Amino acid sequence: MGSNVWHPGGMVGRFNVREGAGDADWSVWDNAANGTRGAGLSEEAACRLAADLELQYDVYGPRSPDHVRRVDPPVPVEKAWVAAGFVDAWVFEQGTWIGRVKGRDNKYSWIPGIELRQADQI
Known part of the structure; x- marks a missing residue:
């Protein structure tokens, strides 16, 4: 795993x-x-x-400090119109911002920012 x-x-x-x-x-x-x-x-x-x-x-x-952004408090996000979890940080890598998203199972995933949008609630 x-x-x-x-x-x-x-x-x-x-x-x-x-x-x-x-x-x-x-x-x-x-x-x-x-x-x-x-x-x-x-x-x-x-x-x-x-x-x-x-x-x-x-x-x-x-990582360069300008390539990391923390989100406090974490923001609920969706991916493909489905609740993904809460984004609590971003890293900039190879020209793309990638969100660190904590799901309901308390596990983390890394999702390109272009695939995420802010959710009203999770």
């Missing part, structure tokens, strides 16, 4: 959540560094860590 990511040649998706042997044995794999960034975590904690690391790093290292 990996994190749900979008990466058409970009590096959103650098960090993947990996399932271990038990409930508190989840880890976060760094595809660029080819190593683990967190281990011994719950699934929810691993998903959150991977999503936060995606905001901090691209394939080359730390």
Whole structure:
């Protein structure tokens, strides 16, 4: 079970959540560094860590501060006229803003901004 990511040649998706042997044995794999960034975590904690690391790093290292925008409070969004969740941050990658969307299942997905629109409610 990996994190749900979008990466058409970009590096959103650098960090993947990996399932271990038990409930508190989840880890976060760094595809660029080819190593683990967190281990011994719950699934929810691993998903959150991977999503936060995606905001901090691209394939080359730390993201430029002008390529990250946080949304506070998170805004409800739709994709294809269906509730997608709440966008709480954006990253700019390869000429495109990509929204970090937390769904009802508390998992994160990365969706190009052009595919999202603000929802009245979720």
